[in-house]
Amino acid sequence: MSCNGVMTKSETKCYSCGEAAPWTVKQKVRGKGFSKVATVLFFASAGLTICSLFSDHTPPVMVCVAVTLVLMFVKSSADQLGKNRT
Numbered sequence: 001m002s003c004n005g006v007m008t009k010s011e012t013k014c015y016s017c018g019e020a021a022p023w024t025v026k027q028k029v030r031g032k033g034f035s036k037v038a039t040v041l042f043f044a045s046a047g048l049t050i051c052s053l054f055s056d057h058t059p060p061v062m063v064c065v066a067v068t069l070v071l072m073f074v075k076s077s078a079d080q081l082g083k084n085r086t
């Protein structure tokens, strides 16, 4: 802390200098949350790909496969990011 102010855990920033509390900064680490979102999107898109094989009301199969592949790549790199952080 730049001002050595005393802060309780319930405070998110210093009332005298406005600096963010160390524990709120830590919570902002994105890796894990992003990886979770990527995983959900990946499975949603994989499900849509399977549906598109049987239905005309979904985007073309090739589009779904492409999106799934991209999300698979995003998911794996997000996982890697989370691992490196911890």
Ligand SMILES: [Zn+2]
Pocket (backbone or CB within 6 Å): 001, 002, 003, 004, 005, 014, 015, 016, 017, 018, 019
């Ligand atoms: Zn302060």
